[in-house]
Amino acid sequence: MNLPIRHRHGGLLERGFPWQEPTAEFEDLFERMNRFMESLSLTPSSIERMTWAPLADMHETDDTYKVECELPGMKREDIEVEITEHDLRISGELKEREREGVLRRRGRPTGRFEYRALLPADVKAEEVQAALSDGVLTVTIPKAQAAKPRHIEIKG
Known part of the structure; x- marks a missing residue:
């Protein structure tokens, strides 16, 4: 991937750098991560084995x-x-451990x-x-x- 070249005057020359919305790559990344997480399909039995x-x-x-x-x-x-x-x-x-009362917060695995x-x-x-x-x-x-x-x- 070629990066923009900055001239002394502060302008940018685009060489082989297809311009997209700045957030388009992030949206694509988040979409791929969501598909990956869904493919893991955590079930109660798989959580117990973790x-x-x-x-x-x-x-x-x-x-x-x-x-x-x-x-x-x-x-x-x-x-x-x-x-x-x-x-x-x-x-x-x-x-x-067995405890009396209600467990309000868990911090130890x-x-x-x-x-x-x-x-x-x-x-x-x-x-x-x-x-x-x-x-x-x-x-x-x-x-x-x-x-x-x-x-x-x-x-x-």
Whole structure:
């Protein structure tokens, strides 16, 4: 797409730029988005299967990757941690508490959750450790020997 060229005098020259109403492209975009959303056709059963992702941080040291995932109110037995060569998956279900009275406002998610992270290097899957403390799940993933940085001395 060619853009208008501005001259020193402030006028515009149109070169291959078909002029439309400025809002025509936005209207087209909104129409396509509406068709897309309608094609999803959310039904009550599909809404029940929807999952949410907990907040998490992932940081790297020379030897490990560490993932800290916020799961307040969760018990160890309600959380699953799975790891493959390049993928970490934390999942489970946060059940809604029974309450007295009428719930006026909901701000915390309930139901199935899933957190996934791609790991950038080979890891030692058999040495992964996970600990739950104060509502934060910490998963420590050791790097494989080949993934660790190694200093190469320059000779000559």
